[in-house]
Amino acid sequence: MGHVLARLAGHGVVLLGYWPYTYARHPSAPDAVEVTNWRPGGPATAVVDPARPQGADGIVDVEPGPDHPYWVIETTAFKAVWPEGFTIDSGDGAPFYLNGPDGGTIYVSGPAAVEDPRTALVAAYQAVEADRTLAGGVRVLDLTYEHEGETWWQGRYLRPHGTQGRVLVFTAQSRAAGRGPTRHGLEWMLGLV
Structure with a gap:
């Protein structure tokens, strides 16, 4: 290819x-x-x-x-x-x-219209740990879930894109205990830290 x-x-x-x-x-x-x-x-x-x-x-x-x-x-x-x-x-x-430490992964999807992020981006097996807004109107859902006997963290970062209510959805996830480098990597790349 x-x-x-x-x-x-x-x-x-x-x-x-x-x-x-x-x-x-x-x-x-x-x-x-x-x-x-x-x-x-x-x-x-x-x-x-x-x-x-x-x-x-x-x-x-x-x-x-x-x-x-x-x-x-x-x-x-x-x-x-x-x-x-x-x-x-x-x-x-x-x-x-x-791909980074502690199983850390970051990826992006969109742009897309996401009317209700809690419905569209949170799976039934995930719990919402925090729902916050950062600089530039970036909305973040911090989620936790269990995977193969371990607690994992997933952050869904919705960054406004364009003028028609669309967003880019940046997803970061890692083992919950090691979320620091993955969270920092995504927030740094988005200019939030």
Whole structure:
């Protein structure tokens, strides 16, 4: 399959991975990104260092991009800074998934009209721990639920999008005991901390 719906931009370049993919920060250089293309015959990996940008056939294309000194995840609906401690993975049903510590996952859906978030976004097995509003009119539902004998946390962040009452729904979840890094990652990428 070809390119994906999310791209990574910053440090003077844009990275366009081939699906299915993973982007991970690479320890060899502070701004380098390891791109993995998950193939039937086994993964193929390339490291892109913005100081010496070079693509790799069938793994990642590299184009000139914005000069800001950080990585931004770009989709057709929004842009967000890539939070530290998370990989970016392709997925079905969302432009990308961020995966981090304690089973932490962050993903986005929409834009959509969500009239009653408690009805539309809370499953029968989940309990509403808090319903709060943050800067910029971002409504947050903090939920808890049990999964395989452990308590999990899920945050549903509804960020207004456009002028017609639509929202982008950012979902973050992790084991409840380790929710801090996942919550912080999402709130940081949305500019709320």
